[in-house]
Amino acid sequence: MLAIYTYIMPREGWDELKPDKQAIRTLIMKHQKEVRRLKKLKQYYEGQHKILGEKRKTKLVCNHAKDISDTASSYFIGNPVSYKSQQDIKPLMDAFEVAGADEADGDNGLDLSIYGRCYEYVYPEEGGTDLTIKTLEPENTFVVYDDTIEQRELFAVYYYAKKDDSDKHQTVYVATVLTKQYKYVLNIQDIEGTQALIETPDPHYFGEVPIIEYRNNKLAIGDFELQIPLIDAYNALMSDRITDKEQFIDSILALYGALLGDEDTKDADGKTAAQRIKDDKLLELPKDAKAEYLTRTFDETGVEILKKAVEQDIHKFSHIPCMTDESFGGNVSGVAMEFKLLGMENITKIKTRYYKKGLRKRIRLFSGWLSKIRAINIDISGITPIFTRALPKNLLEISQIVSNMWGKISKRTLLSQVPFVDDVDAEVAAVEKEAEEALKQQQAMFGIGTNTPPPDDVDE
Secondary structure (H helix, E strand, O other): OOOOEEEEEEEEHHOOOOOOOHOOOOHHHHHHHHHHHHHHHHHHHHHOOOOHHOOOOOOOOHHHHHHHHHHHHEEEEEEEEHHHHHHHHHHHHHHHHHHHHHHHHHEEEEEEEEOOOOEEEEEOOOOOOOOEEEEEEOEEEEEOOOOOOOEEEEEEEEEEEEOOOEEEEEEEEEEEEEEOOEEEEEEEEEOOOOOOOOOOOOOOOOOOOEEEEOOOOOOOOOHHHHHHHHHHHHHHHHHHHHHHHHHHHEEEEEEEEOOOOOOOOOOOOOOOHHHHHHHOOOOOOOOOEEEEEEEOOOOOOHHHHHHHHHHHHHHHHHOOOOOOOOHHHOOOOHHHHHHHHHHHHHHHHHHHHHHHHHHHHHHHHHHHHHHHOOHHHHOOOOOOOEEEOOOOOOHHHHHHHHHHHHHOHHHHHHHHOOOOOHHHHHHHHHHHHHHHHHHHHHHHHHOOOOOOOOOOOOOO
């Protein structure tokens, strides 16, 4: 089932000064239908797979879902997002650091991979002016858009259910509703019509909805969501494999021309014939009798081929390679690594495009807050988020390229390709400074560049 990711409401039917509780509850009910899907995705990530509820002797969970999400999110945003601009954006970067932007990005990346979407709430700390970023659960959060072609944001809802054990038919939802100008905390009951607004609106001064929605792709589908049937098949296959092994070991002993004896008949040691066979692995038989174990035919080769085929399909269709595969070992060239990660790189580019859209809103919220609260004006028009892939590098290959291209391409461009150079500008300045110092030492050694004439030859 594909994700239901868009919540629509006519703009003319919405008044942020008089929010319609009935409309909000209707949207919550719609979101509750999707919550079942979201909880299933979370359960699969945590290892609570379908097979655990089946009637089986052996139940194995091979958590490909967690492996896919961890690998995809680490590759996408394992390294902190950096920002490039021609203007001074240090106050903005400091505000991001105080707000915990890097931690929020890490949490967002994992939620994107699991749920196909994620949410963050930007708000000032209680009693202070510093902003904080809080990652919200997609199971309790959604954003509502208008019905125009632009689908502009109307408001966002973060809610939880408050149940009364004395009345199981009555559920009260406590919903935090954030509009462009106000924040409401509403108690929404199962009402027939519009309920008068009692709660007092609290202005938040952002000028737009302070909850940001990020999407994994156009349909907000998680990275392993479409591979759940294959994951279930792999779990079933491995569980059946273990069951067959157990049945293979617990073989039946068949006797020909002899009887094992009564269960009540015991020898001098107080053991029955079955117990003696089990303990001593010995059995005395008459001359013409024989015994053999009846075993099931177990096609280990066929099972192994099927296992590899299912596992390959899981990684092939999710576009997330198995990092423990032997093909990733050794000193693989950069070109070979790029081909191996081409599928994951393509879906990561899609993640990046949608995530940049959310980051632009984060930048607007923070810059607007700094302008209103601290009178710090920042030009955000030229700010570009930079994503660095968590990709192993062939340092020997990179060093050879840099060495061969030195003097033909700018130092800045070459140094930006070196993985352990974090600040290219600082590194360029350091290289130029070292070159100047080396030149001065050389001039001093050979007396070049001074105004002192060379000494005249002295006759002895």
